[in-house]
Amino acid sequence: MEGNVLIHLALIIFTLNAAIYIAFLCILNRGLKKLILLPDSHERPFVSVIVPVRNEEKYINKCIQHLTTQSYPPEKYEIIFINDDSSDSTHDLVQLRTNHQLKLLQSKSFEGLSPKKAALHTGIIASRGEIILTTDADCMAPPTWIETMVSQFRSDTALVASWVVVQENEHFLSRIEALDSLGFVLVGAAAFGLNHPFLANGANLAYRKSAYFQVNGFDQIGHFGSGDDDLLLQKMKKLRKWKCVFAASMNAGVITHANRNLNQFFKQRLRWASKAAIYPRSILWLQLWIYFFHLCLFVSAILLIFIPPAIIFPLMKIAADFFFFKNNARKAARSVRVIPLVGAELLQWLYLIIIGIWSNWGRYSWKGRAYVHGKVETKAFAFSEFD
Incomplete structure (x- = not known):
């Protein structure tokens, strides 16, 4: 009974x-259903594309090719690669391609910042752009990427996010991962449509440099191994005069490679989940x-x-x-x-x-670094635009 x-x-x-x-x-x-692509604002502010890299020799040349063949006026954007202690040929491969538009920096250390956030902050404080646009070295951006992302900015826009989709390959696991990742992306996009954004991906994220400094950048969230995207979005969402929007077009979307195996997939999901408690x-x-x-x-x-x-x-x-x-x-x-x-x-x-x-x-x-409870244990981070 x-x-x-x-x-x-x-x-x-x-x-x-x-x-x-x-x-x-x-x-x-x-x-x-509420997501829309806003009409082109026809404004062409200077953009700084920032790409932190660590041991990306397999993808770096293709990444450079995609970023240097954009429809956005070449004189209106710069590309900044930040080398995060790569032990392979990543540094040398980027160095060969540097010019007046493409720059290579060495990541600096900042107290309280995890390595990737330190690399991003290194690029941001060295950038000339009014708009910061971030991606990863293993991503493929269409020629319309910068143009479409920038077109969604208005005078009151702090941040623009868009699609990041996993490219399927011959392995069945990649098809599973592509759907699993698509689920996360659709949830994040829907939250933007409902005007309650909380989820974004740093592989495809744009924000005003002024908004970044207004929220003190990665202050209070810098010690987590991830969170340079969704935690930053959540900080900017609190700014009353600014809006956060989603560019609902694959002209603004990027494609990323699937993880090599189940172990790498699991570690990636673990890293994503590690900061969810805050x-x-x-x-x-x-x-x-x-x-x-x-x-x-x-x-x-x-x-x-x-x-x-x-x-x-x-x-x-x-x-x-x-x-x-x-x-x-x-x-x-x-x-x-x-x-x-x-x-x-x-x-x-x-x-x-x-x-x-x-x-x-x-x-x-x-990527060869150990994390405990999702955090890099360092001292408190004293944030400054002029560090």
Whole structure:
């Protein structure tokens, strides 16, 4: 009798969470429908494209090619690569291509700043641009990238974000990762559409230099290994006179390479999650519910042995996600297929549960550096525009 009560209680909890999840997807769908690409402002401010690099010899030449063949007037932008202690030939390859437009700097150390944020700050304080535009060396930007990102700025715009999509290759894991990453991007884009942005990607992010210094740059968030994008967005969102917008066009989107293997994929997701504990309280509650929801999915999979009807719960999740992706993937010039989607679902159910715990209490490494609790342990960072 007691066992039947527990079974019925579990099914009620599963059903309630499934209903909440479907409502959540409907809200995201509404946010995505609100996204628009603003008309070109026809203003052409000077732009500084900043690219921190660490051991990127495999991708650096292609990155330079994409950045130097932009439709934006060449005299209106500069490209600044910041070498972050590369041990391969990255420095030499960039050095060969330097000219009046393309510069190479060595990253400086700033107390309280993790290595990537220190590299970005090195580039920002050396830049001439009114607009800072960041990307990664393993990204491919279309010729229209700078022009489209800049076109979305108005006098009251502090920050512009846009699509970052993973390029599929011959490996099945890349198809799974592409869908998993697309899910994050769609959630972030929908939040912009709902006027509650909290998620962005530094591989494709533009902001006014004046807004960067107005929020004291990476002050208070600099010790985290990641967060040069979403945590900075959340700081700029608090500025009352400024707006943060999303460039809803793949003319502003960039394509990035998939991780080489499952281990690298896991470490990347761990790094992304490591700073989530300092998100705004409303987002923390959302994260806790998402964690509980995926825990229910995991439990329901185990309960299939005893309660065959429990399979309805994961099937509802997969079906809801399929229709959500089917309706919105084309916004990022992507498509969705059932088998990779099921693979992405299974992988996500597992890694979200593990990472939810590990990211706050465990250790991880990224590009040869070790992080504890998501942080680089350094002294307090005294921020100054003139450091």
